[in-house]
Amino acid sequence: MAKTDSSRITPRNADYSKWYLDVIREAQLADYSAVRGCMVIRPNGYAIWEKLQRELDDRFKDTGHRNAYFPLFIPVSFLSKEAQHVEGFAKECAIVTHHRLRAKADKSGVEVDPASALEEPLVVRPTSETIIWSAYKTWIQSYRDLPILINQWANIVRWEMRTRLFLRTAEFLWQEGHTAHATEKEAIEETHRMLDVYRDVAENVMATPVICGAKTPGERFAGAVESFSIEAMMQDRKALQAGTSHYLGQNFAKAFDVKFLNAEGKTELVYATSWGVSTRLIGALIMTHSDDTGLILPPKLAPLHAVIVPIYKNDDEKAKVYGECERVIAELKTQDLAVHWDNREGISPGAKYFDWEVRGVPLRIEVGPRDVDGGNLVLVRRFQVEGADPKAKKEILPRAQALARVKSLLEEMQRQLLERAIAFRATHTRVINSIEEYERFFKEEGGGFAWVHWAGTHNDEEEMAKRYQTSIRNIPFPGQGPAGSDDQGKCILTGKPSARRVVMAEAY
RNA sequence: CGGGGCAUAGCUCAGCCUGGCUAGAGCGCUUGCUUUGGGAGCAAGAGGUCGUGAGUUCGAAUCUCACUGCCCCGACCA
Structure with a gap:
């Protein structure tokens, strides 16, 4: 009966940051890596990122953007072209200075070959404004070339002093939108449009309410005229900046001399925006919804919607139960649901319950001999809303009703998570x-x-x-x-x- | 960069103060049997350059020195 060491999660009220790390470890979302400040995103974590990417990417496409890819390496001189920009990033850059290793004289390994020094060092991108604007310069001559609406999915490096899984790591995954416009008005509209896309994803997909607003000058992105953010409240009542959208004015156009001829034949500097969200959103998800048992995921982002746990005592029961499990899976798959059948042997059903709860699977379907005989299925939700009858967590329904109930139950949970988060924020x-x-x-x-x-x-x-x-x-x-x-x-x-x-x- | 701490099995740690037999525990892992409606039990087994290097000693996980790495606090964090 004793909880095993490895599955112990520190309660939130005992030590919130320890709880956060425990949840990540137990749900197998990420690991620390051999490289200081960097993380390994494990399949459970990456699957969430893939779902988030899909939701975001669809919306980027719907608002007219296309994806492209720019280099990881940025000449140092590019970064220094925009004064505010250098100042903002100078302190946290990884720099490539050489391009070759050689065997050590004593054969004990390899070392940097001093003869391979680069003429101009390269910075590993902390963000891509400069490399992208150097390309835009060659693409833009006329107002007919505008707007340029491009997004990039990439990894970036910011050499942080202090790191925390998902929230702040030296390397992380993100998307960065970079747009070029003929008018200030159009660029400002774009800045707001994309902030609203972030708000939509946060609230309607992540079930995380956010406050949209402008950053103060001190908190502005380096090189921006104005920055906007969405801010979410975590369960420890701290704020987390979950996404930013920047109006860059003509700052980067000036720095990279990007001009176009307008309809009147006059030369003008281009107006710019940039906007981004990162794997930090996964940290936001964890800290918004999860509990002392482990991860809780909004159904729209859950890589698995439901897990089926078979219960049996002997081979006869096993055959009966397995047959039913197979039928249930087949029927749920026709509903476009991601279902997993946990048919591992030698592990008790109880152990499986904990296993999937800690991973945040929204719904568990139990299939035992009693259920098969009675023509029922047992549906168990991952969380219960405050004040609800604890027994309501488990619903025993006739088979057909249960199968029809799954989708609406997932939708209910999605809605309840948002309501719960809104109520929590209101209270604090x-x-x-x-x-x-x-x-x-x-x-x-x-x-x-x-x-x-x-x-x-x-x-x-x-x-x-x-x-x-x-x-x-x-x-x-x-x-x-x-x-x-x-x-x-x-x-x-x-x-x-x-x-x-x-x-x-x-x-x- | 400043202050403090730690380094022994996959993980968490004991052993070190006071040097001495084959370096231990819990969890995890493997195999078998028995189990299975909320973290099962028994048995057998695999797994270690005791962070690295030097020194003291008949003998070092244990004492000394240097180095390296990590963690915590502070500074820093568009």
């Missing part, structure tokens, strides 16, 4: 009007999202970060906050008049 969201209340909220009451009026400077922001470990997550677009959050007021720190509230929180 506060409209705050004084610094005293702010201090109480973060130092005594556990914190969350604080909607406060702000008119401070960048230095004031740093002061708030020092005092409370909080930062301005974004300046939300109107209509997303609790009652009264769109009213005018006074800055909680400086008392200066403020037209709009910002969201402050601790952040990842």
Whole structure:
């Protein structure tokens, strides 16, 4: 009966970051690798990424974008063309300086061949604006060449000092959209359009509610005129930036001299955007929905919708039960569901239940002799909503009804996860009007999202970060906050008049 | 880069202080039998350059020194 060491998950309220790592390990989503700060994404984790990619990619295509691929290596000189951009990334770049190894003199291995130094070092891309704009320069001559709407799926490297699986690793997978437009208006529209695509995927696919808004100048992307983000609340009440969309103005067009002739025959600089989400979204998923038993996945992103666990005592029962399992699988597959039949032998049904629960499979179907005899199936959902009858987690239904119920049950769970996350965020969201209340909220009451009026400077922001470990997550677009959050007021720190509230929180 | 800690089986760790027989435990893994409606039991078995190098010693996982790697805290984090 004792839980085995390897399956133990630290409860969230005991140690949240340990819980997070335990879930990743037990659900076999990722491993640390031999390379510092890098992770191995295991099949269970990669399958989630593939589903996310599909959802995002379909939407990118629907909004007129096409995929392309640009080099991993960027000449150092490219990075230095845009002043803000270099400054932002200089401190976290991996640099290729040589192109050859040679055997050591004592034959004990290999070493860098000093004679192979590159004339110009190459940076492993931390983002691709510069290499892409050097290509766009050759593609764009006329307004007829615009817009260019391109997305790239790629890996990038940012040499982070401190790493956490999925949330911040030295290498990660992402997509980066890079668009070029003839007018500022069109580019700004694109920036907002793509932020809304991210919001749609976050809420309707990931079941993770987000707040859309503008970043403050201090948090802006290096080289952007304006940055926008979607911000989600994790179960420890910290904010996680889940996606960003940037209006780059003409900054990169200037840096790479990308001009076009407009309809009036005049030369103009091109307007740009870039936008991205990464494997960090998997971290967001974990921290939004999962519980002390393990991973919980919204059905739309679950690589497996249902697992079938057979129960039997002897060969007769086994034959009977297996026959039924095969029929159930066949019928569920006609419904386009991803179903797995756990027919491993020598493992108790209970052990299998735990196994699949920790991996976050939304639905379990139990098939035992009693069920076959009675013409029933047992459906067990991965999670129960708060306040619901605990018995309702398990539904015993006549076979045909059960099979017809699967899809609607998955849809119900998808909806409930979003509702649950919205309710959690609402509980830990506060409209705050004084610094005293702010201090109480973060130092005594556990914190969350604080909607406060702000008119401070960048230095004031740093002061708030020092005092409370909080930062301005974004300046939300109107209509997303609790009652009264769109009213005018006074800055909680400086008392200066403020037209709009910002969201402050601790952040990842 | 500063402060602290750790390095022994796939994982978590004991053994080190006070040197001494064949280096251990739990979990995991393999095989067989018995089991199976919420993490099964028994039996047998595989698995180790004790991070690396040097030193002290009759003898080093254990003591000394150097090196390397990792973790935690801080700094850093478009």
